[in-house]
Amino acid sequence: MTSKKEENNSHGDELRCGQCHKPYRDPRLLNCLHSFCMECVQEHVTKNKWKRSLLCPLCQKEMLIPKDGLSTIARDFYIKARQEVGKLTPTSECDMCQEKEFAQSRCLNCDVNLCRTCKEKHCSPESDQVHHFLEFVEQPVVTQSKPHPSTKLTQMSYCNKHPDQEISIFCTKCKINICANCKEEKHGAHAVQETANMAKSIRGSLTHFLGAIKEYLPEFEEFVKQVRKGQKELDKDLDNTIKDIQARSKFLQREIEKISQQVISEVKEKHKAESDDLNKEAKNIINSYKSIATVAASAERILKIGSDINVIESSKRIQKRFMQVEDELPSLSRDSVATVGFVPGGLKADSLPKMFGQISKGEIALPTLPVPWGIRVAKEFEMCSIGGFKVKSAADTVQAIAPISDTEAWICSGWGSKDVYLYSITGERKKKVTLDIQVDHMCVTPSGEILVSSYEDKYIRKINKEHVVCDFAIPHLYPGGMVMTKRKELFVCAVDSYTTRRASHSYRCLMKMSEYGMNIDxxxxxxxxxxxxxxxxxxxxxxxxxxxxxxxEGKLRVIRIDQEGCLKFVYTGPKEVKTKQPFNPLGLCCDRGNNLLISDWGNHCVHMVNGDGQFLGFILSQKDGLFKPNAMSLDKLGNLWIGDGNATVRVYKYGKRDY
Structure with a gap:
């Protein structure tokens, strides 16, 4: 069972140690990202007699013990910063200078507040120690006229080879942080980034991963609640069962007592009847005995003390009385008296337990652990926001996106619109083209031209590289979504009418065209x-x-076929996860790993499905700001462009994680 301490800690203050459940004292950060007091780590290692490695008390992940001892395990300055944030306020004074300047930072290694001048002296390049600082950063607040000061953890690190140079560059080839001199000496030919830019990119990537974990935590917490509920029900069932057993025991005792009293009453009645009869017989016998005994005594007195004359005179009377004695002897009406006894009823070895009752087997259904689809996907795929912009000020649906590079895409927003726009990834509108047809969808040809289909007219127009609109094809059906394959074959979703209910006479197909617009199949x-x-x-x-x-209508789905029309699978939404709304697929695209990405309008998310039609997870959801996603496309670099129902386009760096 979960202890009360553990239960409190699971929902408790994050600034409490997971081992002793007290506020952290000298917190140390293990490789598994669990933090414990230094004293708790030492006690944990000593108790288990570990020498070379230790197991985290919480997750049981193994970590090598540093050669220089446990004291060299990294301090958790993030927790310490949270603990000591109250010690650095806008009115805090510097602990080092005599001028008593206001402190701008606090050194968490040395536990001192420092002004800007003293901080520079404190972390001089000659110092071997890396100092971690809690510093003020200005955060503008809309509701206040003045900037709102908040704190942030910073670190001053100098190069080991060039002590006077601060580390500020990241070598993307060697994957190490370096200084400017190191870049010139050994990394001149390597691609590098400013550490600030690299950290921003990493934050973006890991923030999505963190979001997937945080999104899963409420489901996991609910699972924990259900398990605890099961524990309580189990204990409650035990208490109820014991009460039932005790109640059965008392019931049987009462019933046995009733039977006992009934048998005793019956015994007493039978005994009384026999006793009354015997008492009558005994009374007669006793009376006879007394009578004869009295006659004998009286005659004996006469014979012993009487005179001769009295004896002679009484002899006839005494003799006569003696002759009557035999007639006075009692005669019994029966020769025996019925006694009352008790013979216990037959009792087999197992009859009493069966009569008492048996233990029955019930069942408490335990919850199913929610599957961490978001974590699984985030663990394997990187999703980092690299751009986002509004196409229109009013809410409208972005129904078509056609990237022409990793920085630009043609976009159409609004059903019935005849305008398409060329946007940069930063949201800069570079070009506008107005067509004579209402735009349904767009796709890019291998040569970089744009094909535009119309849902109202049976036309497919082309925007060439000079942004001139010209005819491409006039199909006999209404064209919708299109894709130009690497073999320069155009496949077009085509219908005979735009009603979504298919009738017996309806004709719905994929039209296969050449790169010049001629119908092939x-x-x-x-x-x-x-x-x-x-x-x-x-x-x-x-x-x-x-x-x-x-x-x-009524059969929203995604179909996968080969180019000969052989059906591979039909995907109707995840069976493993319950969504708030029915599956409502709109846009889709395929990544280089053969995975299918599908925008789900009603659930504000993007499904990831593998090449076999198995649901892998939601790669983006409402937590990422997604609202009624529709148009989707991957550019040549693999960036994912998504347009939603709020006239917004978002661009994400997407791909397999590089470990």
């Missing part, structure tokens, strides 16, 4: 199986499979 069935109800968007996978979102 149409895919509508796999044998006798009708493939499409209302094909909407299409993407090509690296293995040349085609993935299509199908928005047939």
């Amino acid at each position: 149409e895919i509508d069935e796999d044998g006798d199986t009708v493939l499409f109800g209302a094909p909407y968007r299409i993407a090509e996978a690296p293995n040349r499979d085609l993935c299509i979102t199908d928005r047939e």
Whole structure:
């Protein structure tokens, strides 16, 4: 069972040690990111007699004990900063200078407040020690006219080879932090970044990972609550069972007592009847005995003390009385008296326990551990926001995005719009093109031209590299989503009407066209199986499979086929995860690993599905600011562009994590 201390700590103050449950004293950070008091770590190692490595008391991950001893385990300055934030205020004075200047920072290694001048002296390049500082940073607050001071943990680190140089550069090839002199001497040909920029990129990547963990924690917490509820129910069942057993015991005792009293009453009644009869017999016998005994005594007195004359005179009377004695002897009406006894009832070895009752088996359903899909995806895939901008001030749906590079994309927002815009990743509008058709979808040709389909008119227009609009194709069906394959074949989602309910006479297919707009083939069935109800968007996978979102009424789904029209799988949403709203797929794209990314309008998220149609997780969700995602596209660099229902485009660095 979970102890009360553990239970309190699981929901308690993060500034309390997970071992002693008290405020941290000299907190140390283990490799597994769990922190404990230095004293608690020492006691833990001593108790288990570990020499070379130790196991974290919380997660049991192994960590090598430093050669120089436990005291060299890294201090957790992040916790210490939280603990000592109250010791640095805007009115705190410097502890080092005599001028009593206001302190701007606090050295967490030396526990002193420092003004700007004293800080520079304190962390001189000649010092071998790395100092960690809690510093003021100005955070503007909208509701206040003056900046609002807050604190941040900083660190002054100098190069070991060049003690007068502060480390401020990150070598992306060697993956180490260096100073400016090191860059010139040994890393001149290597790609480098400012440590601030590298840290910003890492923060972006890990923040998404952290978001996935934090998003999972409420589900995990609910799981813990349900497990604890099960524990309480288990204990409650034990108490109730014991009460039932005791109640059964008392019941049987009462019933046995009733039977006992009934048998005793019956015994007494039978005994009384026999006793009354015997008492009558005994009374007669006693009376007879007394009578005869009295006659004998009287006759004996006469014979012993009487005179001769009295004896002679009484002889006839005495003799006569003696003759009557035999007639007075009692005669018994029966020769025996019935006695009352008790014979215990038959009792087999197991009859009493069976009569008492047996232990029954019940069941308390334990909750199912929620699957950490977000963590699994974030663990394998990197998702870092690198851009975001509004296409329109008013809320509108971005229905088409066609990246032409890793920094630019053509975008259309608003159903019925005839305008498409070229935007940079920073949100700069570079070009506007107005067409004579209402835009449904766009795609990029291998040569960099833009194809535009119209859901109202049976047209596909082309925007060439000079941004001139010209005809491309006039299909006999209404065109929707399009993709130009690496083989320069255009596949178009095509319908005979834009109703999403397919009738018996409806015709819905993929049109296959040449790079010049000539119709080559149409895919509508796999044998006798009708493939499409209302094909909407299409993407090509690296293995040349085609993935299509199908928005047939009542059958929203994603279909994967090969280019011959053979069905691979149908995805209708995750079976392992319960979503708030029904699966509502719109845009989609395929990454280099053959994974399918699908925008889910109703649940404000992006599904990731592998090449076999198995749900891997949600790679983006509402926690990332996603609102009714629709258009999706991957640029050549692998960046993911997403347009939503709020006229907003977001761009993410996307790909496998590099460990």
